[in-house]
Amino acid sequence: MDKQTQQFVDTFAEQSHPDVLEQFDRASLEELVAKHDTPFMVLDLEEIDYQYKSLQAALPGVKLFYALKSLSHPELIKRLKSLGSYFDLATIGEVELVESLGIKGDQCIHTHPIKKDKEIARALEFGCTRFVVDNFEEMKKFYKYAGQVELIIRISYRSKQAVVDLSRKFGCVLEELPVLVDMAQQNGLDVVGLSFHVGSQSLSPMTQVNAIRSSIAAMKVMKNVKWKFLDIGGSFPVSYQEEVMPIADFCVPVMEALAELPEGIEIFAEPGRFISAPSMIEVVSIVGKAKRGARTWYYLDDGVYGGFSGQMFDHAVYPLAPLKTIDAHGEFYPSVLAGPTCDSIDVVAEDIELPDMQIGDILVGKQMGAYTLASATEFNYYPKPKVIVVEDIFDPETEAL
Ligand SMILES: Cc1ncc(COP(=O)(O)O)c(C=O)c1O
Numbered sequence: 001m002d003k004q005t006q007q008f009v010d011t012f013a014e015q016s017h018p019d020v021l022e023q024f025d026r027a028s029l030e031e032l033v034a035k036h037d038t039p040f041m042v043l044d045l046e047e048i049d050y051q052y053k054s055l056q057a058a059l060p061g062v063k064l065f066y067a068l069k070s071l072s073h074p075e076l077i078k079r080l081k082s083l084g085s086y087f088d089l090a091t092i093g094e095v096e097l098v099e100s101l102g103i104k105g106d107q108c109i110h111t112h113p114i115k116k117d118k119e120i121a122r123a124l125e126f127g128c129t130r131f132v133v134d135n136f137e138e139m140k141k142f143y144k145y146a147g148q149v150e151l152i153i154r155i156s157y158r159s160k161q162a163v164v165d166l167s168r169k170f171g172c173v174l175e176e177l178p179v180l181v182d183m184a185q186q187n188g189l190d191v192v193g194l195s196f197h198v199g200s201q202s203l204s205p206m207t208q209v210n211a212i213r214s215s216i217a218a219m220k221v222m223k224n225v226k227w228k229f230l231d232i233g234g235s236f237p238v239s240y241q242e243e244v245m246p247i248a249d250f251c252v253p254v255m256e257a258l259a260e261l262p263e264g265i266e267i268f269a270e271p272g273r274f275i276s277a278p279s280m281i282e283v284v285s286i287v288g289k290a291k292r293g294a295r296t297w298y299y300l301d302d303g304v305y306g307g308f309s310g311q312m313f314d315h316a317v318y319p320l321a322p323l324k325t326i327d328a329h330g331e332f333y334p335s336v337l338a339g340p341t342c343d344s345i346d347v348v349a350e351d352i353e354l355p356d357m358q359i360g361d362i363l364v365g366k367q368m369g370a371y372t373l374a375s376a377t378e379f380n381y382y383p384k385p386k387v388i389v390v391e392d393i394f395d396p397e398t399e400a401l
Contacts, residue, residue: 065270319366
């Protein structure tokens with residue numbers, strides 16, 4: 001059994017048969033199911049408000065640049081725009097999406113450390129002038145844009161406590177920073193900030209705190225730079241199978257560390273997951289059932305090639321439960337939940353205990369907004385689940401799209 005499955009089994013074993021959907025009004029979900037064919041995802045705009053405001057309250061004075069890569073649904077972006085959010089972009093596609101929604105270039109930063117020239121040119125055409133750089137070859141790409149761009153140098157701080165350690169792939173080591181700054185300055189380029197991303201779904205704030213401390217120390221030493229920004233990246237965690245630190249607590253040591261920043265330096269963050277993950281649930285149906293050995297296999301109409309793709313790419317295991325009310329004292333049987341495709345890797349939950357389920361029964365997955373639809377495929381020609389946008393999931397009458 002792999003680590004994820006073991007984690008899933010352990011969680012369920014500890015809590016016997018918890019009602020994963022207890023915070024939802026089942027009647028509201030039933031109404032949605034009556035109106036829409038499964039599989040579908042429900043994007044709850046009210047949840048976006050809640051997550052954005054909670055993070056902003058926990059990080060007062062920090063400018064939040066929403067990382068589109070986690071979920072780029074236009075309704076989510078429009079809602080964040082109305083809340084005063086800024087945006088973190090990484091590709092031409094993302095540039096064009098925010099542009100089409102009336103967002104201005106100066107409300108964005110371009111954070112992909114590796115870019116084609118045409119990506120730099122398109123972002124500049126849009127009016128986005130702040131770019132992240134983390135290596136010498138990338139720096140050279142900006143020589144011809146001297147005077148038009150402000151550069152932020154990304155530093156690598158490895159983290160064992162993040163589920164996705166992004167500093168493995170990006171960021172320069174601190175020792176390279178003076179050389180990169182020197183190279184920029186000699187070629188007329190403005191370095192104005194430092195950034196890092198200590199990894200997505202960080203389970204402790206301490207890597208971020210240490211990264212802030214080292215970055216501030218570097219800024220203080222490098223007096224030849226007029227520092228304007230420190231960008232503390234994403235990493236803010238959400239609860240999947242296990243509870244994580246409440247965001248207010250998580251951000252206390254982060255804010256304490258940021259208090260040491262010299263005056264006049266703005267602070268940016270690039271949250272993705274924290275804002276988008278709780279905003280979507282996925283609703284799927286059982287389309288097949290087979291007894292194979294000791295376990296009952298239930299085949300769903302979506303799986304890891306679709307909305308559950310984050311189980312492959314993002315190492316997430318989503319809380320998932322039948323929509324019908326479960327009798328916690330009733331009979332449960334060892335079961336497997338499989339996706340619809342012909343590939344045997346397409347299994348959503350192994351060794352899950354479920355009551356006897358029937359074809360047509362509905363299951364609901366929670367916390368499915370971040371890195372789910374974003375990485376879904378149409379393998380086997382199954383379409384990606386459609387997205388139903390609601391203002392508040394408890395009130396389907398307010399359905400927006
Ligand atoms: C450059 C950058 N910024 C922000 C994010 C969002 O991170 P998170 O989802 O942990 O908030 C990512 C995630 O991959 C990233 O690569």
